[in-house]
Amino acid sequence: MEESFRTPAQWYDGHSAVRHEGDALWDGARQLALRSTSSNLDIALGELVFAEERGGQRVYRWSGDDDFRLILPADLPAGLAAALPSRRKYGAWVDGLGLGKATVLFAGVSAGLLALFFTAPDWLGPRIPTSWERSMGDALVGDFGNRICHTPEGDAALAKLLAKVDPAEEKVRAGIANSTDVNAVALPGGQILIFDGLVQEAETPEELAGVLGHEVGHVRERHVMTALLRQFGLTVLLSGMNTGIGDTLFGLAAMDYSRDAEREADEYSRARMLESGISPTGAAEFFERLSARIDYDEDSLLGWAASHPGPGERAEAYREAAEGRTFTPVLTEQEFGALKTMCEEDEDVEVMQSIV
Amino acid sequence: MADIKEKANNAFRFDGNWQDFAKIAFPNLLLTIVTLGIYRFWATTRERQYLWSHTSFVDERLEWTGEGRELFFGFLIVAIILGIPFVILQFIASGMIFRGMQDYVLVMGIILFLASWYLSGVARFRAMRYRLSRTRWRGIRGGSDNPGFVYGWSYFWRWLVGILPVGLLIPWTMTSLWNERWREMSFGPYQVESDAEPAPIYKRFLLFYVPLLLLIPMGIAFQSADLEGGAGAVVAISAIVLVLFIYFGMPLLSVAFYAKFFREAVHTMRWGDVEFSFRARTSDWIVLYLVDFLLISATFGLAYIFIPYRHWKFYVEHMHAEGEIDLDAMTQSQTATARHGEGLLDAFDMGAI
Secondary structure: OOHHHEEEEEEEOOOEOOEEEEEEEEOOOOEEEEEOOOOEEEEEHHHEEEEEEEOOEEEEEEOOEEEEEEEEEOOOOHHHHHHOOOOOOOOHHHHHHOHHHHHHHHHHHHHHHHHHHHHHHHHHHHHOOHHHHHHHHHHHHOOOOOOEOOOHHHHHHHHHHHHHHOOOOOOOEEEEEOOOOOOEEEEOOOEEEEEHHHHHHOOOHHHHHHHHHHHHHHHHOOHHHHHHHHHHHHHHHHHHHOOOHHHOOOOHHHOOOOHHHHHHHHHHHHHHHHHOOOOOHHHHHHHHHHHHHOOOOOOOOOOOOOOOOOHHHHHHHHHHHHOOOOOOOOOOHHHHHHHHHHHHHOOOOOOOOOOO | OOOOEEEOOOOEEEOOOHHHHHHHHHHHHHHHHHOOOOOHHHHHHHHHHHHHHOEEEOOEEEEEOOOHHHHHHHHHHHHHHHHHHHHHHHHHHHHHHHOOOHHHHHHHHHHHHHHHHHHHHHHHHHHHHHHHHOEEEOOEEEEOOOOOHHHHHHHHHHHHHHHOOOOOOHHHHHHHHHHHHHHOOEEOOEEEEEOOOOHHHHHHHHHHHHHHHHHHHHHHHHHHOOOOOHHHHHHHHHHHHHHHHHHHHHHHHHHHHHHHHHHHHHHOEEEOEEEEEEOOOHHHHHHHHHHHHHHHHHOOOHHHHHHHHHHHHHHHHHEEEEEEEEOOOOEOOOOOOOOOOOHHHHHOOOOOO
């Protein structure tokens, strides 16, 4: 037989660790005959699978027996080399395309996915029906388990205030939570919580109207749903990239609104206040006062006073809106007083622990 | 064919070099980035193929037969059976907090913590089983028929018992778990034997408690209530020594302890008629970690991709084996093979060998 059809070979039969050393004889077509003093085997070339290349050798597996290994020298006769299965390097897809093309393709697909991923909340959020958001919100936050303060007078005052900044037929749900935090939040499902700590800080009902209007703005502009989707997406993305599930942080506390959303909510609030003849000057002062004494925290849904546009710029916008207009008080002294004392007078309300 | 008896002395060799490894590691890094991390399963596989095939035992190279898609599916399975419930639980937890049920959330958190403790034991076991079942030498592979769920409980309670008496039983925890895990493993027809004892490693372990003695003079000084004078100086000096120990002493001691533990544990292992030893001293480990640190800081983290190479080389070069192998009697492993990779281990972020 010609030399070009014969090559030294080693093989393991997969049943014992004994190494068989001999020759591989190629019939010039599809058959390889392995011959040694200890083992004779005939193998169809089409049944060989490339395993790896290592230190001047090529290792092949055999689809007929997973345990079998054939080891041939890397410098094979050209004809046989062409008849054997080709090398695999990076994996089937990358090998098929070539490293350069595969990199460009993967990068393109990834960039597209990322772009879709980061913009999806903005266009998807407002398209999710309000009723869905409401059920989702109810499942997520529920009724706060008797931590909302109620008195007949206080409830009436809050309803009156809400009506001024939320003219829609179906009102958002707002409540004063029995917590000393100086904060206010818009939660999934169109629920607004103003913490009693913030109510106590307010000196006039106009100040509260500014805060309430802002939160209503978040609900009406669908910012809550957008933020919820973004947060959910980030959780999934992070858990895909970083496999440590312990690192994955999910929580409403980590949710935040964009600066644009904050500005929109402010604009909404000012527009409603002007419509209802509420002075925005109070709100301006309130923001300045709060930002002066509250530590700036990370932007967070629950960090009400923190996540908003620069306090100076913001108060300015409210003052400008007030220029050249006259306003009537939004609530009477008694009504404002009822809001202030609501949590104190509600005897069976429970304390809401800080949720941040 | 007659019995072939081979002298297996200084049996492990590594003949890879970092330049060749770089040709694998850099494209891996590139592909991992452009696929948003998904390629990392194939990347790991390619790295292992290189490391295994450049490692020889006696007269034949090892072969890594694991595949990227196994690791990928393992990851997907874990993501589905653990990840999704985890995300849902997060939602439930925030809902419960809003409803004022903090106590239940705390209980839920504790249950999750205990469950992940148990699962991390299972994960270690299964990763070892997977790696052995994908390692071939002369066509023969290893493995285990044990799925590792019982080992998870052992891991759970032995660590609990080890830690409770101010950590004093940790050496026992480590050696007994090492034995339990390895005794379930086999390669070819031979079960691995392992008889690691805690006694030889206790001396080093007790060094961790030496700084606690400093609390005695500190306590006496506080008792004297004269912090202006000499007692204050005692407190200050003790505190400084304690801080120095925490930052420098503890890491060094941990390395020294682990070096001793690893030598002892490997030394008690047998496989057929082959006995093993691991000869890295504390100073070798310190050099390993120090060079890791210097390389990574000098390259702003890029050298991180060479860490698997450096560590594998370290293990192989310090591993020794002596004894005889009867190649005719060395038949194929009959253990079941796990179909998917190290998903669980991956999920708990434990990459150690």
